[in-house]
Amino acid sequence: MTKEELNKILQQHKVWLNTKGEEGKRADLRFADLVGTNLEGTNLWYVVLQGANLECVNLIAADLTNADLKGIDLTGAILHKVILRNADLRFADLKFADLEGVNLMDANLTNADLEGTNLRYADLSGADLKNANLRDAYLIGANLSGANLIGTGVYFFRGPNRPAIYNSKDDKLYIGCQIRSLGYWLENYVAIGKKHRYTDKEIETYGQWFKELKELTND
Numbered sequence: 001m002t003k004e005e006l007n008k009i010l011q012q013h014k015v016w017l018n019t020k021g022e023e024g025k026r027a028d029l030r031f032a033d034l035v036g037t038n039l040e041g042t043n044l045w046y047v048v049l050q051g052a053n054l055e056c057v058n059l060i061a062a063d064l065t066n067a068d069l070k071g072i073d074l075t076g077a078i079l080h081k082v083i084l085r086n087a088d089l090r091f092a093d094l095k096f097a098d099l100e101g102v103n104l105m106d107a108n109l110t111n112a113d114l115e116g117t118n119l120r121y122a123d124l125s126g127a128d129l130k131n132a133n134l135r136d137a138y139l140i141g142a143n144l145s146g147a148n149l150i151g152t153g154v155y156f157f158r159g160p161n162r163p164a165i166y167n168s169k170d171d172k173l174y175i176g177c178q179i180r181s182l183g184y185w186l187e188n189y190v191a192i193g194k195k196h197r198y199t200d201k202e203i204e205t206y207g208q209w210f211k212e213l214k215e216l217t218n219d
Contacts, residue, residue, distance in 0.1 A: 001032050010042065017045055030068075129154075135169040140179065155216070157209050160202045164209065168217045175206075182217070186210050 006029075015024025027044070031051040038058045048068040054077065061081040069084075073093045079102055086106045096116040106126040113133045121141040131151035144156040144165060153168040159175070166173040171181045178192075185192075189210060193203035 001029075001034065003037075006032075006034070006037065013047060014043065017043065134167060137167065139165045139167060139172075140174050140177065153217075155213060157206075159209075160205050161198055164206065166213055168213075173210075173213075182210065182213055186214065 009025075009027050009029065012025045013027035016026050018024075027047040029052050030048050031053075032049075033053045034057050035053055035055045036057065037054075039062050040058045041061045042063070044062055044064045044067055046066045046068075047064065049064075049072055050068050050070045052072060054072065054074060057077075059077070059079055059082050063083040064087050065083055065085045067084070067087045069087055069089050069092055071091045071093075072089070074097050075093050075095045077094070077097045079097060079099050081101065082099075083103045084107050085103050086108075087104070088108050089112050090108055090110045092109070092112045094112060094114050094117050097114075098118045099122050100118050100120045102119075102122045104122055104124045104127050107124070108128045109124075109132050110128050110130045111132060112129070114137050115133050116136045116138075117134075118138045119142045120138055121143075123143045124147050125143045125145040126147060127144075128148045129152050130148050134152050134154050139154070142165065143163075144154070145158065145163075147156065149156060155166045155168070157164040157166075162176045164173065164175045166182060168182075171183075172179050173182050173185050175185075180188075186207075189207050190203055193206065198206075
């Protein structure tokens with residue numbers, strides 16, 4: 001696809017968005033070859049990119065709210081400041097992608113491959129991650145409130161002080177900026193809690209969750 005052809009499609013898409021579908025045309029870029037395209041800061045609400053080749057595409061700060069990205073290959077992609085709220089990312093390949101701080105609220109990530117993905121401070125609240133592969137994903141500071149984590153091996157606990165995330169696939173338990181094994185937390189949570197001035201009740205609450213995790217995961 002030439003730059004001119006893409007610009008025309010995106011212009012029609014902009015009109016479609018601004019007129020709420022009365023004029024213009026929704027951008028359908030499924031299976032399009034977009035290698036090396038600069039889409040930085042582009043409004044791509046509702047765009048269809050299913051099966052498109054996005055190798056080396058610049059999507060920094062692009063808004064892909066409600067976009068159709070089913071099965072897309074974004075392996076190793078750098079997606080800083082990208083908005084993927086309510087996007088359809090079922091079966092997407094996001095291995096080793098950098099999604100730090102990305103908005104993925106209510107996104108559908110069912111069966112997506114997020115192995116080794118950087119999800120530091122990503123907002124995944126309300127996202128559907130059923131059966132997604134999160135092995136070795138970096139989850140420190142990620143917001144998983146209300147997310148569907150069935151089949152992921154990941155457990156989220158809001159906690160009385162700080163949220164906690166446990167990834168049983170690689171035995172990493174995140175609380176604040178600390179990443180330790182479940183066994184380590186079970187052995188040291190009282191001392192760590194006191195060091196960080198948690199109340200006895202807070203320490204007891206975290207400890208109970210750790211023990212429940214051990215039973216759930218047969219650690």
